[in-house]
Amino acid sequence: MAPGPYRRVLLKLSGEMLAGSSRAGIDRETLAWLAGQIKTVHESGVDLGLVIGGGNIYRGIQGTAEGMDRGSADSMGMLATIINALALQDVLERIGIDTRVMTAVRVDALAEPYIRRRAIRHLEKRRVVLLAGGTGNPFFTTDTAAALRAAELRAELLAKATRVEGIYSADPEKIPKATRYTTITYSDFLRQDLKVMDATAVTLCRENAIPIVVFHLEKDNLVRLLRGEEVGTTVKEAV
DSSP states (O other): OOOOSOSEEEEEEOGGGGGGGGSSSOOHHHHHHHHHHHHHHHHTTOEEEEEEOOTTTOOHHHHHHTTOOHHHHHHHHHHHHHHHHHHHHHHHHHTTOOEEEEESSOOTTTSEEOOHHHHHHHHHTTOEEEEESTTSSTTOOHHHHHHHHHHHTTOSEEEEEESSSSEESSOTTTOTTOOEESEEEHHHHHHTTOSSSOHHHHHHHHHTTOOEEEEEOOTTHHHHHHTTOOOSEEEEOOO
16 A cells, blocks of 8 residues: 555544444454454554444443443443454454554553553554543543544544445435535534534544544445545535
């Protein structure tokens, strides 16, 4: 992969991405394929941080809907993200990529606590940094955690991988005729109350001038995106 326009990128993956077609658990073939994509990007010179959700194992919002205390449910979701990060770390290191798992929730026997300056140093040393545990607080999504880490680590782009091609005027899985945007401003995204990413995350990126690309994680889309090709939908300020 030839060098692209980005030097440092924060990639947000949903937990469901690790489950493959089953939508639950961890699919080893999917994990291996994803690791190969990450290796290609990493070897091109991009500093890469990843925030991984935990929805393939447990979703805090699910527990809340079933009557569980929101704080307890979100804490369980944070632990699920740590499991996913450790699984991806194992596969990446098997193919020769140096990594660090850093968590906002302390589990010192398994991973490093998240410290911003240490995370930046790992990136400078060409390690892929897997950022788990969300923000470390309930009531915040992993989208918000990704936006926060992108700002803290001075990322030039927040790339969010999804199951659809980009951002649509409505849910394309429910309304097939929904219009896909190639670009949209932060303000228009928030005004239309689009649900592909949470409003707190988009607001944080707007305040820190971090563009967002929402794209479908299939084939070589991640590689194409970080090579500078037009993939998915870009959220940024109006030109």
